[in-house]
Amino acid sequence: MDETAETTRAAWAVASQKYEREHEEHLAAGRTAELLPSEVATIGALLPGADVVHPLSGHGLDDLAMVRLGARSVHGLDYSPAALGSAQRRADALGAPCRYTRATLPGSGLPDACADLVYTGKGALIWLADLDAFFAEVHRLLRPHGHVFVHEAHPLVPLWTWEPEEIRVRPDRGYFERQHVNDTFPAHGAVEQQHPLAEVVMACTGAGFTLEHLAEHPEPFWRPDGATAAAWDGRVPNTFSLLARRV
Numbered sequence: 001m002d003e004t005a006e007t008t009r010a011a012w013a014v015a016s017q018k019y020e021r022e023h024e025e026h027l028a029a030g031r032t033a034e035l036l037p038s039e040v041a042t043i044g045a046l047l048p049g050a051d052v053v054h055p056l057s058g059h060g061l062d063d064l065a066m067v068r069l070g071a072r073s074v075h076g077l078d079y080s081p082a083a084l085g086s087a088q089r090r091a092d093a094l095g096a097p098c099r100y101t102r103a104t105l106p107g108s109g110l111p112d113a114c115a116d117l118v119y120t121g122k123g124a125l126i127w128l129a130d131l132d133a134f135f136a137e138v139h140r141l142l143r144p145h146g147h148v149f150v151h152e153a154h155p156l157v158p159l160w161t162w163e164p165e166e167i168r169v170r171p172d173r174g175y176f177e178r179q180h181v182n183d184t185f186p187a188h189g190a191v192e193q194q195h196p197l198a199e200v201v202m203a204c205t206g207a208g209f210t211l212e213h214l215a216e217h218p219e220p221f222w223r224p225d226g227a228t229a230a231a232w233d234g235r236v237p238n239t240f241s242l243l244a245r246r247v
């Protein structure tokens with residue numbers, strides 16, 4: 001693993017300890033966790049009876065939401081021991097059919113054709129330098145006609161300032177830069193990979209998927225406590241979602 005990747009892993013090892021410290025709060029959140037309405041509209045019909053794999057599963061609250069919507073199983077993959085351990089503890093406490101395995105994506109370590117749906121996003125693709133390798137792995141994991149779904153921060157997001165009055169572009173960021181260092185939280189110091197939207201789509205279709213849905217959304221998937229940025233007032237994109245079928 002190169003130095004950048006090692007710095008990022010170390011930042012996540014520390015940041016994920018929050019899920020252990022705040023076990024009770026996250027357990028309470030897990031009891032009622034829901035996917036976003038736009039996610040339910042796009043993948044709700046795919047979930048009943050589905051075996052789901054969730055690369056970069058983080059706190060795993062979305063896994064509990066997918067189980068509630070009918071998923072038969074969810075297998076979360078992450079490289080942070082604290083994220084994995086706390087997600088497993090919550091799932092076990094709630095009797096949810098979720099299991100968590102340590103993996104450094106894009107390699108998953110899972111067998112071929114083990115999933116009906118691969119679900120990921122909400123701060124996932126930015127940690128992967130090689131999207132071609134990632135979507136090739138996702139393709140391998142899916143059963144024929146299985147789907148991959150991504151709900152992710154829009155690649156323009158690193159450019160927006162969090163100023164409340166006016167939407168501004170950060171002078172130190174560019175849409176076509178390859179990476180930048182996270183200077184906020186939770187993973188302060190981690191190196192984020194930048195993937196323009198076209199790169200995401202081409203990596204996905206290039207791996208052998210047919211695009212079924214691609215949308216840009218004004219709402220961020222995450223608002224840091226207390227922050228109200230003008231960039232979140234509905235005028236510019238903050239997230240995108242993609243659904244593609246394995247051919």
Ligand SMILES: C[S@@+](CC[C@H](N)C(=O)[O-])C[C@H]1O[C@@H](n2cnc3c(N)ncnc32)[C@H](O)[C@@H]1O
Pocket residue numbers: 012013016056057058059060077078079080083103104105106120121122123124127128
């Ligand atoms: C912002 S969280 C997002 C995950 C999830 N959507 C959530 O909301 O918790 C990013 C997660 O990706 C994990 N991660 C980052 N790079 C990874 C990699 N190459 N392989 C596996 N896990 C990774 C981190 O440990 C962290 O738990």
